[in-house]
Amino acid sequence: MTRTLKFLLAYDGTGYAGWQTQKNSRTVQETLEQALRQLTGKPVPVTGAGRTDSGVHAEGQVAHAKVASHLSLPEIQKALNAILPHDIVVRSVEIAPARFHARYSAKSKWYRYQIWNDPVRPLSERERMVHLAEHLDLGLMRRAARPLTGRRDFKRFASSGGSVRTTVRTLSLKITRKGPLVTLDFRANGFLYHMARRITGYLIEIGKGKPPPAIPPSAPAKGLCLLEVRY
Numbered sequence: 001m002t003r004t005l006k007f008l009l010a011y012d013g014t015g016y017a018g019w020q021t022q023k024n025s026r027t028v029q030e031t032l033e034q035a036l037r038q039l040t041g042k043p044v045p046v047t048g049a050g051r052t053d054s055g056v057h058a059e060g061q062v063a064h065a066k067v068a069s070h071l072s073l074p075e076i077q078k079a080l081n082a083i084l085p086h087d088i089v090v091r092s093v094e095i096a097p098a099r100f101h102a103r104y105s106a107k108s109k110w111y112r113y114q115i116w117n118d119p120v121r122p123l124s125e126r127e128r129m130v131h132l133a134e135h136l137d138l139g140l141m142r143r144a145a146r147p148l149t150g151r152r153d154f155k156r157f158a159s160s161g162g163s164v165r166t167t168v169r170t171l172s173l174k175i176t177r178k179g180p181l182v183t184l185d186f187r188a189n190g191f192l193y194h195m196a197r198r199i200t201g202y203l204i205e206i207g208k209g210k211p212p213p214a215i216p217p218s219a220p221a222k223g224l225c226l227l228e229v230r231y
Contacts, residue, residue, distance in 0.1 A: 002068040005076070006096035007032075007046075009061040012087040014127050014222065018054045019061070028052075028088060032063065035083040039076070040069050049102040049229040050109060053194070055221030057128055060110070060228040064102040102229075110228040111186045111196045113219065115204070118180035129181070130223040136207035138177055144206045145173045148199060157199050157216055158192035167192060173199070194218050 009032070017025035021033070029046055036044035049062040069076060077093045084090070114129035116122040121131045148154075148171060155167040171188040184203070186196045201217035 002066055004096045004098050005065055005067045006094045007063045008092040010059045010089045010091055013055050013057045019048050019052045035080050038083055039079050047102050049106050050226055052226055053221050056224045058226040061226055062102045062229045105231050106229050108189050108230045112225050112227050113184040113200045113223045115182040116180055117182045130220050134208055141203045141207040142175050149173055154192055154195055157195050159194035
């Protein structure tokens with residue numbers, strides 16, 4: 001019995017060269033495909049909603065695959081979590097419509113970037129946030145973020161290497177602080193290659209009181225996490 005299955009995944013991206021399968025590199029996609037092959041005895045191609053970069057984490061990555069198995073959905077979830085390494089978790093398994101596509105059916109994505117803004121480095125969750133000792137002025141960052149919200153062309157915030165038909169996206173961006181933790185929440189109908197990290201790098205420089213950089217730097221990958229994909 002072959003079904004189109006929708007997987008909700010969480011993973012710590014520290015030990016992976018991103019989501020997408022690459023030669024001579026450990027990736028999340030390849031690891032999940034290997035687990036499905038072990039479970040079913042057949043190759044099972046998997047498609048993800050977003051190609052998270054090397055070192056980027058996820059709490060709400062979505063993937064789909066055509067899986068031939070007589071196991072129930074809870075049994076598939078339990079078996080995969082027993083096979084997968086400790087840094088990848090299958091949070092749920094659902095039956096999806098045959099035409100469902102994890103990437104192309106997505107309506108929006110939510111990424112979060114975390115900065116520990118304090119002279120003393122963090123201990124807990126230190127692999128999921130970037131430590132920045134120099135004080136950030138959130139007022140400056142919020143003012144600089146306003147022109148970036150709404151429907152805009154984000155070409156200047158995209159790194160080379162992506163293949164898209166248009167660089168126009170619709171973005172909302174919220175910047176908050178709770179104690180030393182500064183959080184940037186990005187919600188958009190799509191993201192360009194390195195878009196969230198380049199906007200973050202741009203706003204960090206402004207938050208330090210520096211002039212807006214002509215070429216936005218890319219913030220470190222480990223502070224970024226894919227929280228949710230909506231359909």
